[in-house]
Amino acid sequence: xxxxxxxxxxxxxxxxxxxxxxxxxxxxxxxxxxxxxxxxxxxxxxxxxxxxxxxxxxxxxxxxxxxxxxxxxxxxxxxxxxxxxxxxxxxxxxxxxxxxxxxxxxxxxxxxxxxxxxxxxxxxxxxxxxxxxxxxxxxxxxxxxxxxxxxxxxxxxxxxxxxxxxxxxxxxxxxxxxxxxxxxxxxxxxxxxxxxxxxxxxxxxxxxxxxxxxxxxxxxxxxxxxxxxxxxxxxxxxxxxxxxxxxxxxxxxxxxxxxxxxxxxxxxxxxxxxxxxxxxxxxxxxxxxxxxxxxxxxxxxxxxxxxxxxxxxxxxxxxxxxxxxxxxxxxxxxxxxxxxxxxxxxxxxxxxxxxxxxxxxxxxxxxxxxxxxxxxxxxxxxxxxxxxxxxxxxxxxxxxxxxxxxxxxxxxxxxxxxxxxxxxxxxxxxxxxxxxxxxxxxxxxxxxxxxxxxxxxxxxxxxxxxxxxxxxxxxxxxxxxxxxxxxxxxxxxxxxxxxxxxxxxxxxxxxxxxxxxxxxxxxxxxxxxxxxxxxxxxxxxxxxxxxxxxxxxxxxxxxxxxxxxxxxxxxxxxxxxxxxxxxxxxxxxxxxxxxxxxxxxxxxxxxxxxxxxxxxxxxxxxxxxxxxxxxxxxxxxxxxxxxxxxxxxx
Numbered sequence: 001x002x003x004x005x006x007x008x009x010x011x012x013x014x015x016x017x018x019x020x021x022x023x024x025x026x027x028x029x030x031x032x033x034x035x036x037x038x039x040x041x042x043x044x045x046x047x048x049x050x051x052x053x054x055x056x057x058x059x060x061x062x063x064x065x066x067x068x069x070x071x072x073x074x075x076x077x078x079x080x081x082x083x084x085x086x087x088x089x090x091x092x093x094x095x096x097x098x099x100x101x102x103x104x105x106x107x108x109x110x111x112x113x114x115x116x117x118x119x120x121x122x123x124x125x126x127x128x129x130x131x132x133x134x135x136x137x138x139x140x141x142x143x144x145x146x147x148x149x150x151x152x153x154x155x156x157x158x159x160x161x162x163x164x165x166x167x168x169x170x171x172x173x174x175x176x177x178x179x180x181x182x183x184x185x186x187x188x189x190x191x192x193x194x195x196x197x198x199x200x201x202x203x204x205x206x207x208x209x210x211x212x213x214x215x216x217x218x219x220x221x222x223x224x225x226x227x228x229x230x231x232x233x234x235x236x237x238x239x240x241x242x243x244x245x246x247x248x249x250x251x252x253x254x255x256x257x258x259x260x261x262x263x264x265x266x267x268x269x270x271x272x273x274x275x276x277x278x279x280x281x282x283x284x285x286x287x288x289x290x291x292x293x294x295x296x297x298x299x300x301x302x303x304x305x306x307x308x309x310x311x312x313x314x315x316x317x318x319x320x321x322x323x324x325x326x327x328x329x330x331x332x333x334x335x336x337x338x339x340x341x342x343x344x345x346x347x348x349x350x351x352x353x354x355x356x357x358x359x360x361x362x363x364x365x366x367x368x369x370x371x372x373x374x375x376x377x378x379x380x381x382x383x384x385x386x387x388x389x390x391x392x393x394x395x396x397x398x399x400x401x402x403x404x405x406x407x408x409x410x411x412x413x414x415x416x417x418x419x420x421x422x423x424x425x426x427x428x429x430x431x432x433x434x435x436x437x438x439x440x441x442x443x444x445x446x447x448x449x450x451x452x453x454x455x456x457x458x459x460x461x462x463x464x465x466x467x468x469x470x471x472x473x474x475x476x477x478x479x480x481x482x483x484x485x486x487x488x489x490x491x492x493x494x495x496x497x498x499x500x501x502x503x504x505x506x507x508x509x510x511x512x513x514x515x516x517x518x519x520x521x522x523x524x525x526x527x528x529x530x531x532x533x534x535x536x537x538x539x540x541x542x543x544x545x546x547x548x549x550x551x552x553x554x555x556x557x558x559x560x561x562x563x564x565x566x567x568x569x570x571x572x573x574x575x576x577x578x579x580x581x582x583x584x585x586x587x588x589x590x591x592x593x594x595x596x597x598x599x600x601x602x603x604x605x606x607x608x609x610x611x612x613x614x615x616x617x618x619x620x621x622x623x624x625x626x627x628x629x630x631x632x633x634x635x636x637x638x639x640x641x642x643x644x645x646x647x648x649x650x
Contacts, residue, residue: 213240
């Protein structure tokens with residue numbers, strides 16, 4: 001390091017320079033002045049720059065290395081470890097992605113009559129991150145929106161603050177006038193946009209509501225579970241076919257990418273993917289039959305004062321649902337268009353339970369409807385010859401082992417005389433079925449275990465698997481259930497009751513129709529299906545629902561034919577002067593039927609009928625139940641007659 005030094009004596013320097021003969025006159029003058037200055041301030045020889053110590057140099061070196069290392073690590077973190085995250089954030093600020101909406105799939109009946117329509121509408125949606133950061137500007141924007149919508153400012157502000165979602169639905173189905181105002185002033189309202197949507201309109205809503213169901217606004221969890229399909233303003237299936245086939249009916253939205261500059265102005269747009277409309281459904285449903293069933297059922301319920309009713313018609317060859325009616329019904333448009341909260345509250349709290357689908361979810365005591373199934377079981381077990389006659393004197397007397405003076409008497413509805421199996425079905429003879437169900441005198445009975453076994457084979461204790469939500473399984477009691485639930489032992493009287501469809505047994509109308517379809521078609525228990533085909537927007541078939549066999553050949557064909565003949569006698573009255581369904585003998589086609597009356601107490605009953613026709617080549621199985629009918633009357637049978645007469649002459 002260079003060091004500047006002053007000599008101890010300027011005089012010595014002068015002498016030296018003189019001897020070296022290298023001094024100039026002006027140097028002498030300068031030296032003199034310097035000497036004088038030295039004497040004035042007392043400067044002696046010293047260093048003006050001191051070299052840094054090695055310790056300090058090492059400190060600065062280590063500090064710089066640490067700083068460089070920190071910068072390198074942070075750079076590595078930003079550029080490598082968190083690269084995707086920050087690139088995404090950059091793109092999020094640079095690009096806006098918007099959805100291209102398409103149409104939800106349509107629903108048609110078997111004749112391609114359209115039952116569901118899409119009605120266009122617009123919703124006001126807010127992207128919270130695009131709201132102005134300045135609080136005053138933010139308030140101004142929200143106030144303008146509230147004025148356009150005619151909604152209280154505090155209500156909108158509260159919704160924005162409380163909703164944790166980035167995308168918020170501010171208002172749905174905005175009116176045309178408000179839409180025009182928003183479109184003209186949208187640049188002044190950052191964060192807000194009018195998003196095109198559509199709502200469902202259901203034709204003849206109350207006639208088809210339990211079958212078709214309805215849609216409702218999607219919730220946060222559902223939207224986050226499938227963000228590629230839904231936005232926060234979308235509708236999703238909530239009940240019926242709309243729910244069962246949501247994945248088929250729903251839209252696959254397209255995407256548009258809009259690039260923005262630093263001032264949030266659009267630079268360019270790019271189509272990322274095209275939208276795809278939902279697929280459409282073609283049903284087995286006969287919509288004219290559905291209307292007729294609804295009309296006749298409503299009129300009869302009103303006329304006789306029953307609480308409610310249900311009816312279902314199946315194609316016994318395919319399992320296709322031709323009609324499904326539950327009374328009372330409801331207007332499913334109320335949910336799609338956003339009904340008044342009070343209106344929805346009244347609907348949900350209605351004691352008549354109009355939302356309840358009684359065909360698939362209602363379980364009822366069935367009465368004598370069970371008898372063809374008990375007859376099938378007895379024949380299959382070789383318990384009785386179909387020609388053997390039992391003397392039906394109007395009652396059976398069951399001895400009481402604890403008190404002989406107090407026997408149990410099980411009565412019939414009339415005296416039938418000597419009765420074989422076919423006549424027993426045709427006249428609905430209780431004594432005959434008490435005997436083959438529980439046993440009496442020298443005739444052995446099936447017993448509860450075998451009765452339950454065959455009822456299970458006919459599907460009376462399992463869901464049918466119909467393609468509608470909310471189905472429940474029927475219930476067949478047994479010894480273990482009674483002991484476990486009621487803390488009581490099973491007695492013979494319980495078996496007798498079960499043999500004629502009384503007691504604790506409860507079955508859905510759909511399970512009844514499905515079981516009788518197996519009798520009609522010769523032994524195939526088919527899964528009921530509402531959907532027939534899936535088609536595209538050009539009505540080209542994509543897939544078809546083939547018949548689905550639940551169980552086959554579980555009852556011998558010959559035994560089923562005997563049971564079928566007994567049901568036919570119920571209509572014709574052959575060898576059965578007290579046949580239960582002779583009013584159906586005037587139909588334009590041959591039919592077979594079985595009625596049922598289940599006691600509810602206080603002279604109130606469930607009234608049933610199940611019919612299949614034509615007898616030789618069944619095309620329809622119709623089951624009707626009227627619940628809580630006052631007094632003993634054949635209420636369901638006249639409804640069946642009117643419907644089938646119309647069906648085969650229309």
